[in-house]
Amino acid sequence: MRLIRNKYLQYLLVGVAFLLPVIIRGVPTATVTLAASMVYTAIAALGINVLLGYSGQISLGHAAFMGLSAYLSAYLTKQMELPFLLSVLIAVLVPMLIGLILGAIAVRLEGFYLAIATLGFGEILRQLFIEMDWFTGGFSGASATYPKMFGHQFTKVEMYIFMVCLLVALMMLVYNLVRSSTGRAMIAMKSSKTAAMAMGVNVFQYKLISFAISSVFAGLAGVCYVHFFRHVDPTVWTAALSLNLIAIVVIGGAATVGGAVVGAVVMHGLPELMKGMPIVGEIPGVPLLIVGILMVIMLIFYPRGLIHIPRDIANFFQKRASHAKKGEV
Amino acid sequence: MAQVLSVDHLSISFGGLRAVDDLSFHIDRHEIYGLIGPNGAGKTTVFNCITQFYKPDAGEIRFTDQKGKEHLLNGMPAHKIIGLGLVRTFQNTEIIRELPIIDNVLLGAHTEFRAGTLANMFAMPWARKQERELRKKAMDVLTYVGLDKIANEYAGAQPYGVLKLIELGRTLMCDPSLIILDEPAGGLNDSETERLTELIRGIARDRHCAILLVEHDMKLVMALCDRICAISFGKKLAEGTAAEIQQNPLVQDAYLGKEDDA
Numbered sequence: 001m002r003l004i005r006n007k008y009l010q011y012l013l014v015g016v017a018f019l020l021p022v023i024i025r026g027v028p029t030a031t032v033t034l035a036a037s038m039v040y041t042a043i044a045a046l047g048i049n050v051l052l053g054y055s056g057q058i059s060l061g062h063a064a065f066m067g068l069s070a071y072l073s074a075y076l077t078k079q080m081e082l083p084f085l086l087s088v089l090i091a092v093l094v095p096m097l098i099g100l101i102l103g104a105i106a107v108r109l110e111g112f113y114l115a116i117a118t119l120g121f122g123e124i125l126r127q128l129f130i131e132m133d134w135f136t137g138g139f140s141g142a143s144a145t146y147p148k149m150f151g152h153q154f155t156k157v158e159m160y161i162f163m164v165c166l167l168v169a170l171m172m173l174v175y176n177l178v179r180s181s182t183g184r185a186m187i188a189m190k191s192s193k194t195a196a197m198a199m200g201v202n203v204f205q206y207k208l209i210s211f212a213i214s215s216v217f218a219g220l221a222g223v224c225y226v227h228f229f230r231h232v233d234p235t236v237w238t239a240a241l242s243l244n245l246i247a248i249v250v251i252g253g254a255a256t257v258g259g260a261v262v263g264a265v266v267m268h269g270l271p272e273l274m275k276g277m278p279i280v281g282e283i284p285g286v287p288l289l290i291v292g293i294l295m296v297i298m299l300i301f302y303p304r305g306l307i308h309i310p311r312d313i314a315n316f317f318q319k320r321a322s323h324a325k326k327g328e329v
Numbered sequence: 330m331a332q333v334l335s336v337d338h339l340s341i342s343f344g345g346l347r348a349v350d351d352l353s354f355h356i357d358r359h360e361i362y363g364l365i366g367p368n369g370a371g372k373t374t375v376f377n378c379i380t381q382f383y384k385p386d387a388g389e390i391r392f393t394d395q396k397g398k399e400h401l402l403n404g405m406p407a408h409k410i411i412g413l414g415l416v417r418t419f420q421n422t423e424i425i426r427e428l429p430i431i432d433n434v435l436l437g438a439h440t441e442f443r444a445g446t447l448a449n450m451f452a453m454p455w456a457r458k459q460e461r462e463l464r465k466k467a468m469d470v471l472t473y474v475g476l477d478k479i480a481n482e483y484a485g486a487q488p489y490g491v492l493k494l495i496e497l498g499r500t501l502m503c504d505p506s507l508i509i510l511d512e513p514a515g516g517l518n519d520s521e522t523e524r525l526t527e528l529i530r531g532i533a534r535d536r537h538c539a540i541l542l543v544e545h546d547m548k549l550v551m552a553l554c555d556r557i558c559a560i561s562f563g564k565k566l567a568e569g570t571a572a573e574i575q576q577n578p579l580v581q582d583a584y585l586g587k588e589d590d591a
Contacts (some may be wrong), residue, residue, distance in 0.1 A: 157347075159376075173450045173451070174450075176449060176450050176451065176452040177446070177449050177450045178446065180449035180450075180452075180456065180460060181439060181442035181444060181449065181451075181460065182444075182445075182446050182449045183449070184425075184428065184435060184436055184439070185429055185433055185439055186435070187425060187427060188425045188428075188436050188439075191426055191427055192424070192425060192426040194382070194423045195419070195421065195423035195424065195436070196408075196421075196427060196436075197407045197408045198380065198382075198407065198408075198411065198416070198417055198423070199411060199416075199436045199437055199439050199440075199499065200408050200410075200411040200412055200439045200440035200503075201408055201436075201439055202406070202408045203379075203408070209446050213446070258411070289559040301515075303356070322451065
């Protein structure tokens with residue numbers, strides 16, 4: 001039991017669980033594709049969690065960052081024939097710089113105003129995706145290949161394994177971050193800006209940091225997307241996706257590392273599960289309706305996020321056990 | 330006499346209301362200095378001006394650090410103040426409710442941490458080592474204020490008296506030379522106040538730092554303060570020892586008299 005409390009090991013186990021579809025023989029490719037959707041969304045949501053869950057900042061523009069990185073990586077690897085890792089680096093640094101600009105805006109704007117500003121920002125980017133067709137392929141989109149690294153050409157399954165490894169590594173990095181002085185300063189900034197400032201936290205700096213980190217994560221998610229699905233078009237990177245990321249963080253558990261992953265799995269898995277159900281799954285629209293209702297129910301009964309369910313169950317049994325013990329004495 | 334803080338001709342107005350009006354005072358090293366006055370007299374505003382949460386319209390605020398170097402605080406960003414060794418608490422407590430008590434105290438050492446974002450992300454051994462060392466220091470502080478047994482409990486679940494102690498403990502992490510306490514005994518019961526009085530006296534003595542406090546509990550003010558400054562409508566009424574202040578007719582009119590009526 002104690003071993004499982006080690007967070008690194010927990011994250012490795014999450015990775016192993018994600019790898020099951022490629023380890024077990026005879027799993028349909030559709031399942032691997034679904035799992036890949038969960039993984040790239042979880043990577044972006046992990047970043048949103050640093051931004052929203054830990055730092056208390058909101059952005060409705062991060063889907064556009066994902067798109068920007070996806071286009072960049074597609075363009076750099078295909079048109080400019082740059083090595084994969086170099087193009088990833090560029091594809092992630094560009095959104096980071098834009099993220100820093102958003103962070104600077106966030107110093108002036110808070111709450112709803114920040115939400116509107118980032119929403120506008122994201123929509124401008126998305127319009128550019130449509131207009132700049134020499135770069136993005138316009139409405140029909142751009143294509144990419146599975147990556148080639150150190151002379152080795154990745155297959156679909158290998159790309160998926162790469163994504164899972166990336167997710168596990170990022171979970172560990174976020175865990176390290178949030179239990180350090182940086183994470184403390186972020187949480188302080190979210191909870192009481194006054195206290196944070198009085199204790200020497202440069203609020204401007206930490207807003208920039210949280211926007212930069214979340215933009216990099218969104219960028220990595222975009223890179224994963226484009227090199228797994230090998231295609232990118234402007235219909236994906238809407239504000240709806242940004243809202244989805246926020247929903248994932250809230251449903252999974254804000255300000256927890258695992259929450260983003262749990263949320264991503266539920267948000268992608270539940271609709272598929274419902275579609276697979278007999279009778280209700282066969283009527284168009286009904287599965288999504290049920291998913292919507294389930295989410296409302298989850299938010300009512302578990303506003304802190306689904307990630308807390310196992311601990312609450314454990315606490316429940318512990319309490320019962322200790323009551324029973326008292327009874328014996 | 331070496332001064333730690335001097336406030337000269339401080340004034341600030343909010344939309345035509347003069348909250349602080351040409352106020353001057355200074356605090357000596359190791360001194361416990363009290364600021365009293367009726368509600369709305371501008372006491373907290375003075376604190377906010379000193380710690381640069383408000384930017385005063387006029388007047389100079391100077392602070393001398395541990396090494397004897399003088400700093401003009403006017404115009405400094407609020408987050409830079411603590412680095413000089415000047416730290417404050419808040420009237421209604423500003424606690425990070427979602428962090429454990431010990432992490433709230435650790436926040437007080439924020440400016441000590443050398444590790445940047447990347448070093449923290451990759452959990453560099455030297456960064457973790459500093460975290461462990463400061464965590465130990467925070468534990469010592471918690472032992473000092475008597476909260477060591479509940480160090481890992483969440484701050485949000487604690488009663489008001491504990492929150493006040495967390496805030497007080499948090500100020501000790503930066504090895505301050507001046508602590509500003511905004512109503513440290515506000516909302517505390519008699520026995521808690523008595524313990525707090527001892528604690529504040531102990532901090533000033535053991536940690537060689539000066540204390541500037543605002544407080545409505547006159548017993549605490551009179552028992553603790555070396556000197557007291559009474560203000561009303563942002564203006565200084567009188568300054569002196571507890572006995573002098575108590576006998577001052579102006580103060581009695583403006584403040585103590587009024588309290589008797591209520």
